[in-house]
Amino acid sequence: MVFKRLLGSIGIGGPTVDTVLAPGAVLPGGHLAGEVRLKGGKAAFDVEHITLELVARVEAETSDGEHEGVVIFDRFNVGGGFPLGEGEERSVPFAVALPWETPVTELYGQALGIVLGVRTELGVAGARDKGDLDPLTVGPLPVQEAVLEALGQLGFGFKSADLEYGRIGGTGQQLPFYQEIELTPTPQYAHVMRQIEVTFLANPGGMEVVLEADKPRGFFSSGHDALTRFTVSHAGVEGRDWTVEVDGWMRQLAAGRGARTVPAPHGPGDAYGSHAHKAEHGQVRHGSGPGPGMGTVVAAGAAGLAVGVVGGMVAAEVVDEVGDFFESDDEESETDEEA
Structure with missing residues (x-):
């Protein structure tokens, strides 16, 4: 699944980013491959960095009850340091190694209810935007x-x-x-x-x-x-x-x-x-x-597992803000049109 989002921190006319993962499940400790597709906006920008974040929905119990949230469990800088011209299209391929303890999300093709994602952060003109989120499928060793x-x-x-x-x-x-x-x-x-x-x-x-x-x-x-x-x-x-x-x-x-x-x-x-x-x-x-x-x-x-997910994310912490983890293509398209 491919998601599009206007770079919100830049505003109307800013560049857009699509991250496309290679098809199929990856294994813990294996390589996650794909490409980040950029399209320039109505002006030229300097792309300072392209960062991938691995995120997971987790559960925790504390003295005040049970909480659900999202944790970043790895980050990779896969590109940056180049200009992106007006309307220019550019693809940045990547291959990164998953942590060996990456959770398994499916077994024999059946989802286990574990939700992982790859979030793309694009740094442009001193601003950062987490502009793309793709589901990550991991099979067992x-x-x-x-x-x-x-x-x-x-x-x-x-x-x-x-x-x-x-x-x-x-x-x-x-x-x-x-x-x-x-x-x-x-x-x-x-x-x-x-x-x-x-x-x-x-x-x-x-x-x-x-x-x-x-x-x-x-x-x-x-x-x-x-x-x-x-x-x-x-x-x-x-x-x-x-x-x-x-x-x-x-x-x-x-x-x-x-x-x-x-x-x-x-x-x-x-x-x-x-x-x-x-x-x-x-x-x-x-x-x-x-x-x-x-x-x-x-x-x-x-088949009976509920795959509910939450939004919000901080490194090595669990947050309580509840929302949609993965948005549909229709929702993303509406956001772009409104922008």
């Missing part, structure tokens, strides 16, 4: 897909996915938020787990898989969460029996072996989001019948 497929084969069901503002203690997390994929347990584990949350923290050498089980309250005990973490390599994905390996992880989590148990939250958390207790987790471990597979599970579950 092979090892992420293998783990999720194994969970589907084991019978775990896809429930939802979101981005939580905060950090998981004891990990190599780089971004100011992390992705949680929520799953419903198999009947085998339903009596000891109400739901499972999976977080992937990828890096160039491999990936940390953080598992959290929401354990129900017992007659003589309060509810609690069990967390454990495993590290896996990007290499040799096809040569491993992931169903057996992941089943072993879940058995350990259910039994509490290698897992840290913490009290379940009963109210709003702190700046670490709804699962602030994850920040305390520092233990590292290396290390039922077949179901329908996560592809089928996601196809059934993701």
Whole structure:
């Protein structure tokens, strides 16, 4: 999808900017390619810089309740330092590397409800304008897909996915938020787990898989969460029996072996989001019948996800201003005509 917007800080007669991303999903740690298309206005301008911002909708819970907002999680200067003549058309190609922890937005072609975007900032004549916003689609790395497929084969069901503002203690997390994929347990584990949350923290050498089980309250005990973490390599994905390996992880989590148990939250958390207790987790471990597979599970579950989004953005902070994240071509055209 291509969006157009008049450079508002310059006013009527200013240049316009279109950012066109290469088609298809990109992978975490992979290269995002495309081009920024500029068209000069009714006068010549000096283009000082063209900057791409990666933005994400995130959730956070603080003492005053739950909030949603947008976080900038990377910036790239892809051009600038040239004049743009009156009515001149110019294309600036780019290829930038996504952070390894970039969240996955789709699995097997089904949207997970995670909203990412690429915003283009154009600096002209000492003014800046965030004049273009395009949706960013990110697919899973092979090892992420293998783990999720194994969970589907084991019978775990896809429930939802979101981005939580905060950090998981004891990990190599780089971004100011992390992705949680929520799953419903198999009947085998339903009596000891109400739901499972999976977080992937990828890096160039491999990936940390953080598992959290929401354990129900017992007659003589309060509810609690069990967390454990495993590290896996990007290499040799096809040569491993992931169903057996992941089943072993879940058995350990259910039994509490290698897992840290913490009290379940009963109210709003702190700046670490709804699962602030994850920040305390520092233990590292290396290390039922077949179901329908996560592809089928996601196809059934993701269709019902609400993909609401919010506007406003500040670096490494969550804001509360609610609005439309992506505007339609019709809305943009109306804005241009009115300008």
